[in-house]
Amino acid sequence: xxxxxxxxxxxxxxxxxxxxxxxxxxxxxxxxxxxxxxxxxxxxxxxxxxxxxxxxxxxxxxxxxxxxxxxxxxxxxxxxxxxxxxxxxxxxxxxxxxxxxxxxxxxxxxxxxxxxxxxxxxxxxxxxxxxxxxxxxxxxxxxxxxxxxxxxxxxxxxxxxxxxxxxxxxxxxxxxxxxxxxxxxxxxxxxxxxxxxxxxxxxxxxxxxxxxxxxxxxxxx
Amino acid sequence: xxxxxxxxxxxxxxxxxxxxxxxxxxxxxxxxxxxxxxxxxxxxxxxxxxxxxxxxxxxxxxxxxxxxxxxxxxxxxxxxxxxxxxxxxxxxxxxxxxxxxxxxxxxxxxxxxxxxxxxxxxxxxxxxxxxxxxxxxxxxxxxxxxxxxxxxxxxxxxxxxxxxxxxxxxxxxxxxxxxxxxxxxxxxxxxxxxxxxxxxxxxxxxxxxxxxxxxxxxxxxxxxxxxxxxxxxxxxxxxxxxxxxxxxxxxxxxxxxxxxx
Numbered sequence: 001x002x003x004x005x006x007x008x009x010x011x012x013x014x015x016x017x018x019x020x021x022x023x024x025x026x027x028x029x030x031x032x033x034x035x036x037x038x039x040x041x042x043x044x045x046x047x048x049x050x051x052x053x054x055x056x057x058x059x060x061x062x063x064x065x066x067x068x069x070x071x072x073x074x075x076x077x078x079x080x081x082x083x084x085x086x087x088x089x090x091x092x093x094x095x096x097x098x099x100x101x102x103x104x105x106x107x108x109x110x111x112x113x114x115x116x117x118x119x120x121x122x123x124x125x126x127x128x129x130x131x132x133x134x135x136x137x138x139x140x141x142x143x144x145x146x147x148x149x150x151x152x153x154x155x156x157x158x159x160x161x162x163x164x165x166x167x168x169x170x171x172x173x174x175x176x177x178x179x180x181x182x183x184x185x186x187x188x189x190x191x192x193x194x195x196x197x198x199x200x201x202x203x204x205x206x207x208x209x210x211x212x213x214x215x216x217x218x219x220x221x
Numbered sequence: 222x223x224x225x226x227x228x229x230x231x232x233x234x235x236x237x238x239x240x241x242x243x244x245x246x247x248x249x250x251x252x253x254x255x256x257x258x259x260x261x262x263x264x265x266x267x268x269x270x271x272x273x274x275x276x277x278x279x280x281x282x283x284x285x286x287x288x289x290x291x292x293x294x295x296x297x298x299x300x301x302x303x304x305x306x307x308x309x310x311x312x313x314x315x316x317x318x319x320x321x322x323x324x325x326x327x328x329x330x331x332x333x334x335x336x337x338x339x340x341x342x343x344x345x346x347x348x349x350x351x352x353x354x355x356x357x358x359x360x361x362x363x364x365x366x367x368x369x370x371x372x373x374x375x376x377x378x379x380x381x382x383x384x385x386x387x388x389x390x391x392x393x394x395x396x397x398x399x400x401x402x403x404x405x406x407x408x409x410x411x412x413x414x415x416x417x418x419x420x421x422x423x424x425x426x427x428x429x430x431x432x433x434x435x436x437x438x439x440x441x442x443x444x445x446x447x448x449x450x451x452x453x454x455x456x457x458x459x460x461x462x463x464x465x466x467x468x469x470x471x472x473x474x475x476x477x478x479x480x481x482x
Contacts, residue, residue, distance in 0.1 A: 118324055124289070125319075127313070128312075218330040220374065
C-alpha cells in the first residue's frame with residue numbers, strides 16, 4: 001500500500017484549527033487543575049475532618065475511574081440527573097479538570113510535605129501567620145520541587161484531551177477522524193495526528209525539564 | 222568569692238525588668254521529661270549562654286522562649302508579661318524576638334536581599350523602599366553587601382548564617398535567640414559567624430545563645446547556664462563557670478570538651 005498524504009495535507013487549516021482547540025482545552029485544564037489542586041491539597045492537609053474526608057474520597061475515586069467514563073458521565077448522565085446540560089467543550093473541560101485535579105492535589109500534597117519543618121519555623125519566628133508562611137515560604141518552594149511531576153501532568157493532559165472527540169468537541173482528534181473519513185486515508189490522517197501530538201509534547205516536556213534544572217536550587221532548603 | 226546573691230545583684234541591668242524570665246519551666250513529650258524545672262533570667266543587654274551535653278534541654282528551653290515549643294508547667298515572662306495564649310499574641314511577641322537556627326533555614330527561593338526584607342514587608346508592612354534600605358545596611362554590617370542578589374544556594378554556610386542573622390535583625394528585635402548557630406558550619410567559617418555575634422553583643426543586644434563554642438561563651442557571655450538532663454546544674458558569670466566551676470557535673474562536661482581554662 002502506498003501512502004498518499006496530499007488529501008490530508010490539503011486539510012491542514014482544518015486540522016490546525018483542531019490543534020488550536022486542543023491547546024486551548026489543555027491550557028485551561030492545566031491552569032484550573034493547578035488552582036483547584038492546590039485548594040484540594042490544602043483542604044485535605046489542613047482542613048477540618050468534614051472537609052478532608054470527602055476530599056480523600058474524591059481523590060481516590062478519580063484515580064479509580066477512567067477519564068473517559070467521567071467525560072461520558074458528565075456529558076450524558078449529568079443532564080438527566082441534575083438538569084444541567086453542558087455544551088461539549090465545557091463538558092470536556094469540566095471532566096478533564098475534575099480528573100486531572102485529583103492527581104495534581106496529590107502532587108501538591110507531596111511537594112508541601114517535602115519542605116522541612118524548619119522552613120515553617122523560620123517563617124513563624126518572623127511573626128508571620130500560618131497562612132503567610134504557606135503562601136510566601138512553603139508553596140513557592142513546593143511548586144519548584146513539583147515541576148517535574150507537573151511536567152508529566154501537562155503531557156498527560158494534552159494527550160487526554162483526545163477523548164473529547166467522543167462527544168464531538170472539534171479538537172485535533174475529532175478533526176483527524178473527520179479528515180480520515182472524508183479522504184478515505186485513515187493511515188495518513190492518524191500518522192499526521194501522531195506527528196503533531198509528538199511535536200507539541202516532546203519540546204514541552206523537554207522545556208519543563210530544562211526550566212527545572214535551572215531553578216531546582218531555589219527549591220532546595 | 223562572692224555569694225550567689227551578690228552575683229545576681231552584680232548582673233547587668235539587674236535592677237530592671239528582665240527581658241526574659243523562666244520560672245520553674247517544665248516541658249514534657251508524653252512521658253519523657255525534656256525540662257524538669259528550670260528557673261533563669263536574662264537581663265537587658267546581657268549575653269546568656271546555655272551550655273551542656275546534647276539532649277540536656279538547652280535548645281528546648283530556647284524554643285519555649287518564642288513558643289515554638291509549648292511548656293507544661295511554670296511561667297515564661299517576656300518583658301515582665303507572661304507569653305500570650307492567643308495566636309495573634311504569640312505573633313506579636315515573635316516580632317520582637319529574633320531567632321537564628323542551626324541549619325540557617327534561609328528561604329531558598331528568595332534572594333539574599335528578599336530573605337531579609339520578607340519579614341518587615343509581610344509582618345511589619347514596611348514599604349519596599351524602606352525595607353531594602355534597611356536590608357542593604359544590615360548586609361553591610363554582616364560583611365555581605367556584595368551578595369544581595371545571590372540565592373542562598375550560592376553562599377557558603379558561614380555566609381548563609383550571617384544572612385540569617387541579618388534577617389532576624391531586620392525585625393529590630395529586643396532579644397536574639399541563637400540555637401547552636403555554628404554547629405552545622407565548617408570549622409573555617411565558624412569564626413566569621415562568631416565575630417558577627419560578638420559585635421552584636423558589644424552593641425548591647427540582649428542575646429540567648431545555645432552553643433558548644435566554649436571559647437565564645439567564656440569571652441562573650443555575661444552569664445552562663447549549665448544544663449544536664451533537663452535541669453540546670455549550675456549558673457553564674459562566665460569566669461566562674463569556666464575557671465572555677467562549683468558543680469562536679471560542670472567540671473566533667475568541660476573536661477570532656479577538652480576545656481582547660
